[in-house]
Amino acid sequence: MEEPDSDNANEIVVYDLLMEHHALHAHWQSGHSLMAFASTDTLASVDQPRDVSQHPIYLHEIHWNREMHSPVARKLVNESRLVFVGVQQQAEISGKPTKSQLLKFSRNYRSILQSCFMELRQKFEGSEEFDEELEKQMQLYSMMELIWSLCEILFIENSPDGTVLIQLVEWCKWHFPVADDYVRLCYNADDYGSPAQHPNYWPAIYTLALQGRTSEVREMLKLHPAFQTQEHDPFASIDELLRKMPIFSYHQSQSTNEFEMKWRHWHDECIKRFYGGDFDTMPNLKTLSRILCGDEGIIQELTELYGSWYQMLISYLYFKNPTISVSELHYHTKAFIDIFGGQSELGPLDRILLAAFKFDVSQVIRECCKHLGTWWLPTHLADLLHYCDLVPLSITESGTNVREHLIVEYTSSLSNFDSFWPVVVDYLSFCGSLSNHYLGLFVQRIPLSSEKKAAKVIRICEKRGLLKEVESICRQMKMKSMQHNRLGTALSWCIKANDSSFAMIIADKMLKEYARTGLFSNIDLIDYLGSSVLMSESLTFLGKYRDFHKLYAAEKFKDAGQLLLNLLMSRKAPLDFWPSLLMDCLPLLERNNLIYDVEETTGLLACLNVLDQKQKIFDSMTEIERENQEKKMKHLRLALTNNLAKAIVS
């Protein structure tokens, strides 16, 4: 089939006065959106003053495929995701889902579509004003359901002997309730006395017959005043034909041949009675009998009443060749398309259905991609058909297969919306050999709006083995907390990312804060550092220093004193923290029982002397602070000498 001007199919026009003189430039945003602007690349002429002030400078934001934004579409996306995951899991467990399982999944999809349609309809009927957008949505959903159910009949549900007409007739009955409309009109009209008087009485009967609903036709006929049950009456004759029409069903343990024999017998009887003049007195009944005979001419006459080529095709075949198999259907399509004006008259929906009747799966998917404006249907259909072995496989090394290709497109149409990210992750996880490639690309673009979300994303990455991404996420979160000056959170992300150099920076910052204010802002975190204190020296120091506080609080002064001394002597503490450390000795020195012996006290004194020489750290202090500091030092020196004296004496 020729494609109609595919070059012009997708065009957006941007209106901007600037573009008279400058080219249009564009840049991807994310998912399906672009930012376009007028610009120039003629670098030579730049920096010469240009007169652009007469036109405003615009940025144009362009989006497409945003159907998935509406609340109903959200429901569709979220619910179909569960079915999709179900299909994949089934495939993982048992290799390949069986026909009946696939049929079940297909029906699940269809019921989701149906319920979405119902919801839309309720909204549509509930709203006061005529809502064009809603109507369009309703059309889309009913169309998707129509296409899906046809594909289900033809591709998935086909019975062992390949007969499909019964299902197709049902499909017509369910989707095109023309006959019911007529019948309802007949019953509801009081103006005409009885239904039989109604102008739609015969159309109702014809359409019911075309849909193969023989028992209902009989019911209707009984309402006619001329209906009589005597022999040789045209009504009785047609009633008999209708009653005796054999209906094929695979489940009734009936062989095809047996049925064909019965049916041929019945068909011959119809033709015999028609030519025998049984219905000549009643032109309406004659028309009805022509339908039963499978007369091509009558089908043409009734198109006005009934509908489009596919309905006619199905009705015709129902009365002409009821045991036709799927593969033979397409021989008959052309004739009916010609009746309706030939190929050129076909609309997009016709093309999709025609491709389905021709059993051309690729064409169906292609046409759906092109015309439906949503990737939902092609993606899910291709996935199911992939398990039926109906989708062609990839042949190039670099190419992905159709199914994966569609999944990626579907997810990228969803990825504009933050709340869909778990859905996207689910779909990409089942994307064959390249799923980690796509997952990696997607995961790094999930906006990490909260700690909780980050944790969730990390869990998924860990499950999929994307360890680099985990690290990257931790770093991002760490930078974010640093920017907002939340040291504790930053430290915990640091530990997760195992980033020792950064942990040092944070630990130093925390110590500085303590030296200044005398308080730790994240005591609980430091208490629970555990083995991660070994990550960096500063962190170790921080942990030990906290231990000192705990010992002191528990009144284990001896131990506390030793720990403090170790911290000082090991030179692990940053220099500007020394004054605080030494000051912590003071209460220990002033206790009655001796804590430091001679050697230890001399060590402390040495530290104090080192500090005295390093004037640098006092430079940053204000005048008052410095005086304070000097006072403290003096005090400390006195206490240390006292302690030394005490130690020597004892």
Add this chain to the structure above:
Amino acid sequence: MRLFQIFAFLFSVLVIKYKDATDGIGFSSDEQNAGDASAKLVLLLLCYLANGFRRFSFTWPQFRVELFSTHFHKHKDLIHDVSFDFFGKRMATCSSDQSVKVWDLNENEEWICTSSWKTHSASVWKVTWAHPEFGQVLATCSFDRTVAVWEESIVENASSQLNHIWINKTNLVDSRTSVKDVKFSPKHLGLQLASCSSNGVVRIYEAPDPMNLTHWSMQHELLCKMSCSCISWNPSTYRYHAPMLAVGCDDPSNSTGGKVFIFEFSYALRDWVKIKMIMTITDPVNNIAFAPNMGKKHHVLAIASEKLYIYNLNPRLNGEHNQSSSEQSDISLQEVAHFADHNSKITRLSWNDFGTILLSTGDDGKVFLWMANYMDIWKRVGTIKNDSLNPFELELVKNVPSSGETSGQKSSRISFKRFTQTRGPPPEKPLEPVYKGAYY
């Protein structure tokens, strides 16, 4: 004689099939030379034999411009570049008016300009975001021969509102000519910055301490001997792929040879090595872009010149298990497609997040979208055109509030005629059956 007839028949069938297939997948046969065509024919034949090849090409769904909003932009001169952060939630624009603006997407999906400042003393060519794991960092390059690095800090002002302030961390002033392009390296290489200037020097800087962006050291200087216009890092994170850079030159003369250079970092030499020059492209190159890659073994490179070229780069990994021994990994180039649809030079390229769709802009004022089908055959899937306003639309735009709301909605989706032709609204399905037996 009979044998000959059979052969002739077979051949004609093949030719027809070939034509059929090529038409369907977007190659017009006149673009191919004869040798190429016969090679393709063999390939297609193989396809037929192996898989029962079917014509299969994807068509992009109809565009549906749902939101077509125009923002009144406060730049006083032409915008040169737009850059989005990794999440598409922030946008930086740079302009001839020497300033850079940063826009944030608020809860109502509107772009709000949160900061704007003068960056350089001349036109700003490019603006680019660093990966968020290094904080909120921007780099700009300008006609004034400098590259500047900016970091955001959030300050609370007197009325306890958060102010976004962009602090100039450093100015890299090594270039003696206009700096045309600047790009941050992929995140796994740390915080590196590559810039290229119009006298043909590519410089690679590194910030050893990501906490201290004031200190950048120039690591390498690569000479291209031709005016460089664009640069692209290979984003592949695959373990055995060495860091790679592609540089495009816009030297106007055709006689200077290939215009695209590919450099690779050699761990053995601790330096960048020129591993490839694409000889077939002799027209000036305006833009170059590697497709995002997270696990594919081959790279995809798009080049904007007089035509749009798409190349596959296949690194031959000889020393997969011994990284240090692979002195200089050999690379094979393969042209996948070239297009001259723009009928003029192509100026910009941009990939989508998944690296599946390529966007190209040309001097003809059109933007094209390109997409490969599952068989790696590229095809045009969409177009964005410009049009000067006609009086009616002028009114429409004038009425737009300056905050930037939806100005006009435009839907170009087809309507399904068959459904609406006679019956109006879509088929009604009675909720309660009128009588029994009519429905399931």
